[in-house]
Amino acid sequence: MFDRELKKGSAELLLLSLLDAQPRHGYELATLIEQRSRGALVFHVDSLYPLLYRLEERGWIAGRWVEQAGERRRRFYRVTAEGRRALAHRRSAWTGFVEAVRLVLGDAHA
C-alpha cells in the first residue's frame, strides 16, 4: 500500500500526465486513476476537485465547459504550455527520485 503522503505528493503529477494525453473531465480522471492503479489509488470528490482548481489557479491546466448533444455540459480540463513545462520538470524529478530510491534499495539488497 502506498504511503498517504507519497500518494498526495504524486497526485499532481498523476493528474497532469493523464491530462497531457487528452482533455478530460473530473469524473473521467477519478475513474481512470482508480482503474489503472487497480483500486490502490482512489480520489474522492473532496480531494480531486480542490487539486484541479489549484492546478488551474496556478495556470498549469485550463478548464472549459463543453456541451455535447443530449448530455449535460461537462467541464473539461487540458494542460497549458506552462503546465507541460511543469509536468516535464516533475516527471524528471520524480524519475530521479524513484531511481535514487531504487538504487538505495538495490544497494541494500546487493
Next chain:
Amino acid sequence: MRDWREDVRPHLAGLRLDPTREAEIVEELAQHLADRHAAHLAVGATAEEADRLTRGEIADGGALSARLQPLRQARMAAPLPVARGSRWAPGALWLDLRHAGRSLRRDWPFTAAVVVALALCIGATTAVAVAVQALLFRPLGFDGSARVVNVWLSRPIRPNWHFRVPPADVRTIDAANHVFDGIGVYDTQPMNLTGDGPPEELATAVVSAGALQLFRVDAALGRVFTVDDEAPGHTHVVLLSDGLWRRRFGARADAVGRDLMLDGVPHRIVGVLPRGFAYPGRTDAWIPHDRGDSHGNAFLLARLRPGVDVARADAEMAVLVAAITNGRPNPGMRFTVEPLQASLTRSSRASWLLLLAAVVCVLGIGCVDVSILMLARGLQRRRDVDVRLALGATRAHIVRLLAAEGLWLAVAGGAGALLVAWGGIRGLRALAPLDTPRLDELAATPTMVWIALATAALAACAFGLVPALRGSRGSVDATLKASGTPAAIGRATSRLHGALIVLQLALALLLLIGTALIGRSLARLTAVDLGFDADRLLTVRLNATGGGDAGAARRMDAALRAVEEMRRLPGVVGSTTATGPLLTGWGLPDATRTLAQRLTIEGAAVGDRPEEANMRRVEASYFQTLGIPVRNGRGFTAADGVQAPLVAVVNRAMARALWATDAPIGRRFAFEHDGPAMRWLEVVGVVEDTRDIAPTEAPAPTFFVPLLQHTRWMEGTPLHLYVRTSSDPVLLADAVRSVVWRLDPAQPVEVSTMAVAVDQFHRAPRFRTVVLGALAMLGLLLSVLGTHAVVAHAVGQRRAEIAVRLALGAGRGEIVRLVVGRALWLAGWGGVVGLVAAVIAARLARGLLFDVGPMDAASLVAAAGVLLLVVVATAYPIARRAGGLDAARALRPEAV
C-alpha cells in the same frame, strides 16, 4: 436522475466564492456525484447503498471546504457594490470603507505588521521632531526673538571662550555702531535666597536696564529697571520671574515692595516679569548691573536694527574692533554676533540633531517595512484587482477601494503613532538632562497630532495607492491569461525586495554603529582618570566676594580655620581649600579666574613665544586631600608661609611643556598677574595631571602656589573647600555647613559632592546613549519585520526549486544554508552600504564622540556582528521550515 446540487452546496458555505464561480463548482461536483451514483447502481448496488457511497465522496467535517480555502477563488471579496451615478455618495464611500476594513481584518497579520511599523516609526519621529522644534527652533518667548543677539568677545588666548566685555568697550560699541537698535549687558550668577521658606539657589541675571529693553518686555506687575537702578550705591532691587513669584509668594500682588534676602542682602522687589520670560538664560530673578563696578565686565547683548542681518553685524563689529583696541595692547580680540536663540541651544544642539538624524533612519526603516509588506500584498492582490476589473468594476472603484484601505491603515497607524509620540515625549522629558535649555517648554502639542496623522496618511497613501494605480493599469486579459506568470512578477518583486532590504539593513547598521560609538564614548568618559580621587569628597563653595582686600583676607582666614576645624570632625579624613572650582565646566565665573597666566621662564631667550599656564592657589594639604600623587620633589607644607621663599608645584603637563622634563625641580618662573615687580617662584615638586575643568578637557599646564603667599586679586575670587570623608560625604554636609557659619555667619555656602560634579558631565552623553540605543533597538526590531517578510517571500518564490533540491537528495542543512546564505548575502550588501554611510556620518558627529574615533574598529565590528546575528536569527527558522519537508511532500511545491 437525482439532482445532487443541494448535497454539494452546504459544503461550500464557509467559503468566499464569487456566486458565479460557486454555481459552477456546485454544478461540476454534482455532475460527478450523479455519475458516481449511476455507476454504483450499474454494478448492482441498492439505491440506499449507492446513495451512501456517493455521499461518502464528500467527507463530513468540512474537508472539501478546508482544501478549497487556500485557493484564491475561495477568498474572493464580495462583488463590489455598483453605485452608479452616485459614485462619491457618502453611502458608497461608507461601503468602500467597510469593505476595505473587512479585507484588512481578514489579512490581519499584514494589517498588524503595517500598523505597528507605521505607529512605531512615525511615533518616534514625531516625538523627536516635536522635541527638536520646541528646544531648538521655536521662537523665544518675547517680541522679535530673532533680532536679539549675543555679541561675544574672544581672545587668542582661548579662541573658543567667551570673555566678558569691559565697560569702556561697551560704551564704545554703543556709540559707534550702525547695526544695533540698542545694547545691554548681563551676567549670570547663582544667588542664595534665604528668609521665608526653604533656602534655595536662584539663577540670577545681572542686567542693565538697556538689556531688558532689548527684549521689549514690560513688567506684568510693578515696573522693570530704570537707569537709576544702575547708579552706584542705589538701593538693592530685584525683579522676579513669574515662576519664582508663584513659588515663593503664591502669586500675590503685594509681593511688589517686599524684600527678598539674596546672598544675605535684602533686595526690594520692584516688579514681576511676564510668564514665559526667562532670558537671557534660564533666570529666576534679575538684579540691576552696577555701573560703578570697575570690574563690571559683562556679556553683551544687542538688538539688530530692522533689515540688518547677523553677517552684516559681524562685519561691523570687525571694523569696530579697531576703534576699541586703539592704543591698547589687545591684539587678536574679536567679536562675534550670534542670535540669542542659537546661543541658548548651542550646548544641546548637536545631541538633538544626532537624535533627529537617528529617528529619520528609523522612519526610513519603517517605510521600507511598509513598502515590502505592501509589495508582497500587491502581488497577491494583482489578480484580485484584475478579476474585479473583468467583472465590471471601474478603475475608480479599485482606486477607491485601495484608497479606503490606505485610509484605514493611516488612521490606525496614526493613532498608534500618537500614542507612541506622546509616550516618547514624556520619556524624552524624563530622561533629558535637567540643564537642557528650554526643556520645560517641551510638551505634547496639537501640532504633534497633525504631524503624526499627516505623516501616517502620506505614508499609507503613497504605499497604498501607488501599487493600486500600477495594479489597475495592467491589462486584464494579459493577467488572466498569463495566470502562470506570478512567478515572473514574483521575481521582479524579489529583486525590489532585495534592494529595499539592503537599504533597510544599511540604515539599521548605521543606527547600531552610532549607538556603539556613542556608548563607547560614554564608557570611556566614565572610565576617564581624573587624576584625583572623586570618591567621598564633599565640595563647599564659599560664595561671598567683595569687601576689598580686607574682606578677602578675613574670608581667607576664616576658610583656613574652617579647614582646620573640619579635620577634627568625626568621619573626616582630610580637608583643604583652594581657589578655582573643580569640574564645574566653564559655567562658573570663577572657573575662568584660574585661566591662563602669562609666564616668564628664567633662562628662556627674550622674544620666545610667551608661555601660558593655569594657576591655582591651594592650601598646604591640597594634593594629599584630593589624592593627587606627587611624582617628583615635594608638595606644600605648613612651612611654605608668607615669610618663606616663594615656591610652586607644577603638573606634569607644565613640566613637559616648559622644561621638557619630568623633574624641573629648582627651575624658576614668574607670572604676569603677580604684581608690578617680577617675583621668581621656584619649582619644588611635580604632581600628576588632573582634569580640573571637565573630564573631557585634557589636562592643561597648571601650576599651584601656596594660598598664603599669593593674596593679590583675591577679592573677587571665591574659595572652595574640599572635605574627604570616610563614608557617604552627604552625611557630613550639615556639620560642614555649621563649621563655616560659626566662623563666618554671613557666608553663603554651596555644599555638594564631587560625585555629583562628575555625574553632570555624564548626564548628556548618557541621555544620548539611552535614546540612541532605544532608537537602534526600534530600528532593529523593524528590520526584523522587513527581513522576515523578504525571506519568507523569497522562500515562497523558490519553493519549487527547494522541492526539487530536496527530491534530488539535498539535506535539510543544505536548504538552510541556501536560504540563510541568501539573507546573509543581502545583509552583507546592507552592511557595506551602512558602513560607508556610518563612516561619513560619524565624521559629522565627531564632536559628540569622546576618546573614540569615528572609525573605531570595535564599534564597527560589534554593530555589524549584532546585525548579522539578528538577520541569521530571523532567517533561520524560516529556512528550517523550508528544509524540514520530507522528499515526498516537497514534490508538491506549494503544499506547505
